[in-house]
Amino acid sequence: MRRLPIGRDGMYVIDTGSWRQFRPVVRQADCTRCGICLMYCPVNAVRMSDGEVSFDLTYCKGCGICKIECPKKAIDWVEEGC
Ligand code: SF4
Numbered sequence: 108m109r110r111l112p113i114g115r116d117g118m119y120v121i122d123t124g125s126w127r128q129f130r131p132v133v134r135q136a137d138c139t140r141c142g143i144c145l146m147y148c149p150v151n152a153v154r155m156s157d158g159e160v161s162f163d164l165t166y167c168k169g170c171g172i173c174k175i176e177c178p179k180k181a182i183d184w185v186e187e188g189c
């Protein structure tokens with residue numbers, strides 16, 4: 108089981124993905140790979156590889172900062188479970 112980040116028991120990992128109610132989805136055709144979403148994500152969940160942006164859903168907590176900060180508005184917002 109994943110546990111809280113830092114406390115009496117030391118440092119461990121928190122599964123912030125379990126907080127998410129919405130998830131970001133990039134429209135790759137509109138993304139310019141500027142990296143701004145990567146810089147703003149508070150849990151470092153944005154990945155850029157092979158010229159495509161993706162999100163690590165283990166840690167993406169669905170805060171929406173990437174969507175708000177994307178200058179191209181290339182990130183859609185999808186409700187979990189839909
Ligand atoms: S929704 Fe929040 S946590 Fe998820 S990738 Fe975007 S900025 Fe990071």
Ligand code: SF4
Pocket residue numbers: 133137138139140141142143144145160176177178179180181182
């Ligand atoms: S901020 Fe928007 S345009 Fe820039 S890399 Fe992220 S998704 Fe692509």
